[in-house]
Amino acid sequence: MKYQHLFFDLDRTLWDFDKNSEKTLQQLFRDYSLQNTFGNFLFFKSRYEYHNKKLWLAYYQNRIEKEELSYRRFYLTLKEAGLDDIDLAKEIAQDFIDLSPLQTEIFPNTHKCLEYLKNKNYQLHIITNGFNEVQGRKLQNSKLEKYFSQIITSENAGANKPHAQIFEYALKQTGAEIEKSIMIGDDLSTDIKGARDMGMDHIYFNPKKAKHDEKLTFEIENLKELIDIF
Template sequence: MTNSKYKHIFFDLDRTLWDFNKNSEVSLHQLYRDYQLQTNFGSFLFFKSRYEYHNGKLWNAYYQDRIKKEDLMYRRFYLTLKEAGNDDLDLAKEIAQDFIDISPLQTATFPNTLLILEYLKNKAYQLHIITNGFNEVQGKKLKNSKLAPYFTEIITSEDAGANKPTTQIFEYAFAKTGATANNSIMIGDDLTTDIAGAKKVKMDQVFFNSNKIKHKDKPTFEINDLLEIKQIL
């Protein structure tokens, strides 16, 4: 039975439906091979760990408006290479572009993603994506993973001019979809962006805690498997 309180369901994409970690690792592995980066790093795991370190720091800077998108996209590779003794800006930019081209081609999704989307679609809910990811990759991820047909609107931080957890991106999403905080629910994996952002606009939330991390937050609902959404909606 459809939960009559909700009409609109907003999903995060990365690490909620699209398996970001798995797909990123496949893409990085291809770059590591194609550019023979073992010369600099010795092992893929070392390359991956240093990339993830710099990528994480730069995303935090991006969220705080201390760095532009274009800089983030190449600097994460430039700083990784530079740390290994390869101070080559042109190479970093080439690798960065390849990463943007390769990563959206990966199609790994979390277990039961298609099953739960089919279930919700059949229940006549309006499904939307709300993501901090970049326009040029998020749409391709959805298409290549065969997720796109399930969603009515794709809300990106670029289009909204603001990132989760700001109220602006949620207000933009409401305006674009005709939804309200009262008839919507947010499903995502990140307490600081998805859950905190939804709380700011007084929208109910589902915390997708696939890794069963311990926390002191109090989301409206918490699940470990996407199929558990059936118990809510």
Template sequence: MTEYKYIFFDLDRTLWDFNKNSEASLMQLFRDYQLQASFGSFLFFKSRYTYHNGKLWNAYYQKRISKEELMYRRFYLTLKESGIDDLVLAKEIAQDFIDISPLQTITFPNTHKTLDYLIEKGYILSIITNGFNEVQYRKLKNAKLDTYFTNIITSEDAEANKPHPKIFEYAFDVSGAKADNSIMVGDDLKTDIAGAKKVEMDQIYFNPNKSKHSENPSFEISDLLSITQIL
């Protein structure tokens, strides 16, 4: 069996519960800006935001829009659907979201217990994330995750997004790791798992919902604590 020394973790939807934390942040904005009168329900507001956010992230990954445009346009397009064509308001809400979101601290079950185990065993832990610097660092600190990780590798610093090999190669350079003594833990088959495969690094696919798929990761888990049975 491979002797691993370095463990790279994705952050959103792997350790930090992106869906629950994002919903809490959006709910606060929905209330603060009294959007019920325009959208009728929070669920409708959230569904339209989620739709536009997903499309714009894809455009950002393809370098068709900038980071700044992504941040405000997802709210501008959402508001516009309800008849609010107000760019200034959209940018104000976008900034509030950036401020509020990293304050949320919900992590997946057994996150801290698993990380404690890995540190005790002497593994060197790092983060590889496609998120933005000013948001991801605050998420880690507020959720009390920052002390576990020797390196935080972001797509901004690496100038490449997962699954591009460049971000993984950058992570190896920063950490001193190599593909043959490292393993990637992540929830996304297209970015985390496929990206690690491209650089011939083993992978642990975190699949808490036990979603069906046709990929073949090195390992698959539905509970983070199962990592202790692998490493």
């Protein structure tokens, strides 16, 4: 077989981050009676996602630490709606971290695909930019943990995708050779760019059929297509 080690991203590749995040935000919206501040959930969600996206970019660029990212996305959202309360923001942030990994929505055919690959004796691993205390619980609660030999996090590697350091760390931890490895992920700017810059083959998971002009090793819209590739 050409490949021996298959490296998967987690969020938005296997674990449906958008659905699970929305469920968690809905619970927080109810628990903290945020309708009194925001009026409706969609407004709260849209402003949170705006600030969250900007802060994650800052985190990737090493301009903020994860602790600041965690609470500041809620602080800025609340402040924008006229509620300047950093203690409340930190309380909500902790609840988000506690509740989010309990959600178990995964993409269609995730188990079918991983079971097939595992039975074909591929070595499966995770490479994720997510936080240590959250990602392991996501895998466990979604019953995905059993498929993977190594869980590589950006915190343990000391660098985020697409930095070469996290891929080098992953190869060292797994004993994988780059020529026999492939990266599967949904993000062109982190998963795919990082792998391509390393000279690693890659599979772009594009369920929303986003248009692009990237040259890729493979592209799929459904995880079941991995069965045809491997």
